[in-house]
Structures are given as structure tokens and as C-alpha cells.
Amino acid sequence: MLLSRPNKASAYKVCRDFEELATNKDNVRDIMHAWILGYLIIYSPSVTARQEVTQVIHSCSNDYTSLSALGSTFLDYYIRPCEQCAQTLRLTRGRLIS
Numbered sequence: 480m481l482l483s484r485p486n487k488a489s490a491y492k493v494c495r496d497f498e499e500l501a502t503n504k505d506n507v508r509d510i511m512h513a514w515i516l517g518y519l520i521i522y523s524p525s526v527t528a529r530q531e532v533t534q535v536i537h538s539c540s541n542d543y544t545s546l547s548a549l550g551s552t553f554l555d556y557y558i559r560p561c562e563q564c565a566q567t568l569r570l571t572r573g574r575l576i577s
Contacts, residue, residue, distance in 0.1 A: 485536075485537035487520050487529060487533050489537070490532070490533040490536040490537055490540075491517055491520050491521075493536050493537065493540040493546070494514075494516045494517040494520065494536065494546075495513075495517070497509070497512075497543050497546050498514065498517070500543060501547075509543070509550075512546065512547045512549070512550025512551055512554070513550065514550075515553050515558070516532070516536055516549065516550050516553070519532045519553060520532055520533060520536070535549060
């Protein structure tokens with residue numbers, strides 16, 4: 480029997496299912512985490528990053544608590560630091576140019 484490998488479409492479906500459950504429970508934080516995971520599939524910076532995100536989503540696809548934690552981890556350790564760096568560059572850009 481041939482087992483199918485995780486792919487971005489099936490990982491995105493996991494995110495959509497997670498989002499639907501969170502919406503039914505009116506859990507805004509989990510909705511946001513589902514969106515983050517979905518966006519990371521669509522807008523990954525590279526094919527390798529997309530494959531890694533897809534694989535890690537599938538590794539906890541039946542556990543919505545783990546998916547929420549995963550979305551929170553990406554938010555806290557990837558998105559927020561990038562936003563803070565971009566904001567710092569915008570604030571200091573005028574001072575760096577003489």
C-alpha cells in the first residue's frame with residue numbers, strides 16, 4: 480500500500496478545519512493561529528520552508544491544542560521579531576542616512 484506524503488493542500492485543509500472548529504467555539508486566539516499556519520503555507524519564503532511547515536502541521540493535525548501552540552510559536556518566535564526589526568529599521572532609517 481502506498482502512503483501519501485503530506486502536501487500543502489492537505490496541510491491547508493487541516494488549517495481550515497482547525498479554523499472552522501475555533502470559529503464554532505468563538506475562540507479568537509485559535510482562529511488567529513489557524514490563519515497564521517495557513518498563511519505560512521501560502522506565503523512561505525522558500526520551498527524548503529513550505530515543506531517544513533506542511534510537515535509540522537501534519538505532525539499535529541489531529542490535535543487542535545498542538546496546532547494552536549504551533550501557531551502561537553510561529554507568532555512569538557518568527558512574526559513578532561520580524562515586525563520589531565522592521566519597525567526599528569523604519570525608525571532609524573532617517574538617522575542612518577547622512
